[in-house]
Amino acid sequence: xxxxxxxxxxxxxxxxxxxxxxxxxxxxxxxxxxxxxxxxxxxxxxxxxxxxxxxxxxxxxxxxxxxxxxxxxxxxxxxxxxxxxxxxxxxxxxxxxxxxxxxxxxxxxxxxxxxxxxxxxxxxxxxxxxxxxxxxxxxxxxxxxxxxxxxxxxxxxxxxxxxxxxxxxxxxxxxxxxxxxxxxxxxxxxxxxxxxxxxxxxxxxxxxxxxxxxxxxxxxxxxxxxxxxxxxxxxxxxxxxxxxxxxxxxxxxxx
Numbered sequence: 001x002x003x004x005x006x007x008x009x010x011x012x013x014x015x016x017x018x019x020x021x022x023x024x025x026x027x028x029x030x031x032x033x034x035x036x037x038x039x040x041x042x043x044x045x046x047x048x049x050x051x052x053x054x055x056x057x058x059x060x061x062x063x064x065x066x067x068x069x070x071x072x073x074x075x076x077x078x079x080x081x082x083x084x085x086x087x088x089x090x091x092x093x094x095x096x097x098x099x100x101x102x103x104x105x106x107x108x109x110x111x112x113x114x115x116x117x118x119x120x121x122x123x124x125x126x127x128x129x130x131x132x133x134x135x136x137x138x139x140x141x142x143x144x145x146x147x148x149x150x151x152x153x154x155x156x157x158x159x160x161x162x163x164x165x166x167x168x169x170x171x172x173x174x175x176x177x178x179x180x181x182x183x184x185x186x187x188x189x190x191x192x193x194x195x196x197x198x199x200x201x202x203x204x205x206x207x208x209x210x211x212x213x214x215x216x217x218x219x220x221x222x223x224x225x226x227x228x229x230x231x232x233x234x235x236x237x238x239x240x241x242x243x244x245x246x247x248x249x250x251x252x253x254x255x
Contacts, residue, residue, distance in 0.1 A: 018056050018136065019143070024049060026143050029154035034174040041191050043174045051177030051186035052170075056136045058113060061098070066109050068095040068183045076205040084210040091204060095183040135169065142166030197232045 013024035031043025058065040074093035077086045101109065107119060115134030116123040123132040142162050149158050159167065177186030179193070181201065187193060193200045199207075199221060211218045222228065235243075 013053070014050070016057070016060070017053050018140070019049075019053060022147060023140070023143050024053075026147050026150075026154055027052060027139075030143065030146060030159060030170060031174045031177075033154070033156050033159045034171045035178060040195050041188070043178065045188065046178040046192045046195075047182075047186040047188040048174045048177040051180065051184055052139060052173050054185040055173070056113060056139060059110060063098045063100045064106070064109065065098055065184070066101060066105075067099045068181060069097040069099050070094050071203055073181065073183070073201050073203075075200060076202055078204050079206075079209060082212075084212045086205055093183075095181055135173075138163075138166055138169050139173070142170060 011025065012021045013019045017024060019027060027049040028044035031046075031048035033043075035043035035046065035048075037043075037045055054065050071094060072091040073095045074090050076090075078089045078091065079085065080087040110119050111123055111132055111134070113135045115137055116126050116131035118134060118136075126132070145162055145166070146154050146158055149161055177184075177192075178195065180186055182188070182190060190200060205220075207221060207223045208217045208219050210216075
């Protein structure tokens with residue numbers, strides 16, 4: 001398959017991008033509205049623009065950039081057959097190679113991304129519900145609307161004025177970008193997974209390994225039970241007070 005652009009959010013759109021440089025900067029600004037940066041990266045720092053750009057032009061590649069391969073990413077080693085623990089042997093990253101689509105999947109994804117105009121013969125229900133507007137048009141139109149509305153910068157006030165379908169669609173794409181495997185273009189340097197305290201894909205080592213000393217399975221991190229460690233994202237007192245109040249108002253009980 002063709003080489004993917006690098007992750008990240010440069011000021012200018014990468015070569016081949018569906019976005020102009022101005023649109024690229026607007027996408028990054030909108031991504032930071034959905035996931036604002038603080039001590040941790042926001043939507044732009046997590047590669048949302050790259051993720052969205054690659055999805056919208058998925059069919060510019062062969063195979064299309066829809067389904068990453070597998071089963072292994074090369075981020076985890078094989079088990080050591082002698083000890084049951086981690087070995088020094090890592091598999092290749094199969095997820096860099098995207099998979100061909102079936103005839104039905106190809107048509108369905110073209111309809112979702114390109115809309116009825118991008119599918120030969122149009123959508124199957126166009127006569128009943130009208131043509132399908134694809135993700136490419138939804139995103140491009142919303143971004144251009146944001147640029148037209150913005151005077152100094154794109155912020156929450158601008159985002160709230162945009163088409164509701166764009167708001168919902170774009171917010172979902174930013175979250176996908178933050179939490180998907182990085183082979184799709186987002187989750188820069190795995191910072192999205194760090195944001196939600198997730199260890200990432202675990203195969204082939206797995207979360208549960210066989211301990212030859214005890215002849216029992218041991219979880220490398222808690223999976224089937226609650227994590228006994230400290231709360232990684234504790235709520236402040238004001239938040240707890242608000243939740244307690246809402247619980248009482250809804251006739252619930254506070255443990």
